[in-house]
Amino acid sequence: MYEHLETAENRDSLRRVVVDPVSRVEGHGKVTLLLDANNKVQQARLHIVEFRGFERFIQGRPYWELPVLVQRLCGICPVSHHLAAAKAIDQLVGIDPENLPVSADKLRRLLHFGQVLQSHALSFFHLSSPDLLFGFESDISKRSVIAVLAEYPEIGLQGVKLRKYGQEVIRMVSGKRIHGTGAIAGGMNKSLTKAERDYLLEDIDQMIIWAVGSVALIKKVHCSNLPYYDDFATIRTNYLSLTKPDGALELYHGGIRVKNEHGETIMDQVDYCKYNDYIHEEVRSWTYMKFPYLLSLGQEQGWYRVGPLARVNNCDYIDTPLAEAARVEFKAHSGEAMVHSTLAYHWTRLIEVLHCAESIKELLNDPDIMGHDLVAQGEKRYEGVGVIEAPRGTLFHHYQVDENDIVTKANLIVSTTSNNMAMNESVRQVAAEYLSGRELTEPLLNNLEVAIRAYDPCLSCATHAVGKMPLQLELVDAEGKLIDKLIKHSDGQIERDNNV
Amino acid sequence: MANKIRVATTSLAGCFGCHMSFLDIDERMLQLVEVVEFDRSPLTDIEHCTNCDIGLIEGGVCNSENVHVLREFRNNCKILVAVGACAINGGLPAMRNHIPLEECLNEAYINGIGVENPQIPNDPELPLLLDKVRPIHEVVKIDYYLPGCPPSADVFWKFLTDLIEGREPSLPYELVHYD
Ligand code: SF4
Secondary structure (H helix, E strand, O other): OOOOHHHOOHHHEEEEEEEEEEOEEOOOOOEEEEOOOOOOOEEEEEEEEOOOOOOOOOOOOOOOHHHHHHHOOOOOOHHHHHHHHHHHHHOOOOHHHHOOHHHHHHHHHHHHHHHHHHHHOOOHHHHHHHHHHHHHOOOHHHHHHHHHHOHHHHHHHHHHHHHHHHHHHHHHHHOOOOOOOOOEOEEEEEOOHHHHHHHHHHHHHHHHHHHHHHHHHHHHHHHHHHHHHHHHOOOOOOEEEEEOOOEEEEEOOEEEEOOOOOOOOEEEEEOOHHHHHHHHEEEEOOOOOEEEEEEOOHHHHOOOOOOOOHHHOOOEEEOHHHHHHHHHHHHHOOOOOOOOOOOHHHHHHHHHHHHHHHHHHHHHHOOOHHHHOOOOOOOOOOOOEEEEEOOOEEEEEEEEEEOOOOEEEEEEEHHHHOOOHHHHHHHHHHHHHHHHOOOOOOHHHHHHHHHHHHHHOOOHHHHOOOOOOOOEEEEEEEOOOOEEEEEEEEOOOOOEOOOO | OOEEEEEEEEEEEOOOOOHHHOOOOOOOHHHHHEEEEEEOOOOOOOOOOOOEEEEEEEOOEEHHHHHHHHHHHHHHHEEEEEEEEHHHHHOHHHHHHOOOHHHHHHHHHHOOEEEOOOOOOOOOOOEEEEEEEEOOHHOOOOOOOOOOOOOHHHHHHHHHHHHHHOOOOOOHHHHHOOO
């Protein structure tokens, strides 16, 4: 497709353009383009520029600290890291998922649905809705959730309250909205009281109604620009996700399923503990984020996408009625076995918001979440693998410990890392199809960021750091001389630096 | 608009959790934007902070880029605030400080499970890592510290409303916590 744009041959003769940083995403990333004399893009890369080193520095810690340590990889999806680590350390105390006490299993699921709900609401309403409501190349003053709150107060406020509700579910289960405690090896440390349950039940019907409204909104936005939304940043890929044994959409626990671009199943119900037999990660010199791929298909063909689009594409059905109806409508809009539109990530994200809201209601009405049999224990083991569907996709945690319960080895494949090749490919697609040959302006460059935002990348997970840098666009000639410089000011004005 | 208090926020070597906790003021955000205007922040596309009243910094300093951003904030914010454990003392990322940086890189890119094409990323596009993760007060002067990992939404609310209404900020005992 666009792989030829990863590395240009005659790099020394090309002009370099930088978008630094990618904004309204979580984490440090930048895009570099190399252009020829006719402004044709010859190379485009998304670089992840920060490094943390978690895999090394958690070695030497006792395993029971892991769920609270590793959640500090990411304040947006801490619960996913918390639970993936918990699933791994369950195994260290000899507990496989089917042996977890029923109440603990349901409480973890409730916690996780709260997490996915709030993270997806944040991604859609707080980060991406300005692009989708005002247009990809709209004025900078429009490109924030504050503008959405001012001009579409109802939509903006629903987003704030949906996120709040997810955070409240997390707080009730784990004690704090961010970086709470809850899961421990072999179970959970508390159940819900009746008062906590009743508090959450108060608003859940309203949340379901708003979630239905959000799906209708994104469907309208998508379908009223159909050819554009189906083409922009779109790439045809494999998809990887967990599914339930019967093929239903699953967020907490299941087997690995992979489908190819035609919808043919390549792997199904594979035991994730053996992930290393199927998935390896390639290192490239120009980014701190690795490139995972399926060994059976090789480095060239074996990369895949994860996250809401992968899950909704891969599953046979969703086990809550309103979300299932939304899924059926979604699949019907394209007429293909798999939906490849990158912007459809938003649509599927909101279908999952609805699924989470429905599932939370079901669990709140289940007396098991108030049960007191919360922890199980078995034979000690020395290795554990925990895999979960985080908001952004399949998340792998893998630990080894010694006889003193000290961590000796750790490996994490975070969701955003699995989308690394796809994000790069989407950036290259937009660079080639929408930017190549044109004079680059700030709004035009936002297109690259719109493509990246669709994946809702959590670069802080992927690199274990976050932040943001000023946006400056520099054109440098083959000798490294600065020949043009655009600066974006705080009021959104774009200035050309005439001293250059 | 002109009289609004200008607030800029950024995240350096943090996890974004402090920003999430700020967003946890929920619908109070509507009240806040009546009197506050957001300058550079992960919520806006404004990329440089200029002439701000309050700057909120999440995260410590782990590479040359962080230092650069932190200095920009100090130069452009009248009041600079260290938000959360990472900004105040390096926090969890500073756990790497007792391990040589090279070992951390080796673990991720050379000796890791399932690593192919092992090499340490080393492109001019990647900023230089510092040998240790530093608290931000080692680099610039800090005016206030908000403890917690993260500080709760009520801490943000109390602190900002105190400042906005011209009081010396103070946190009641029950809002001060370190986890
Ligand atoms: S203090 Fe805690 S919540 Fe804030 S950035 Fe650091 S780890 Fe995240």
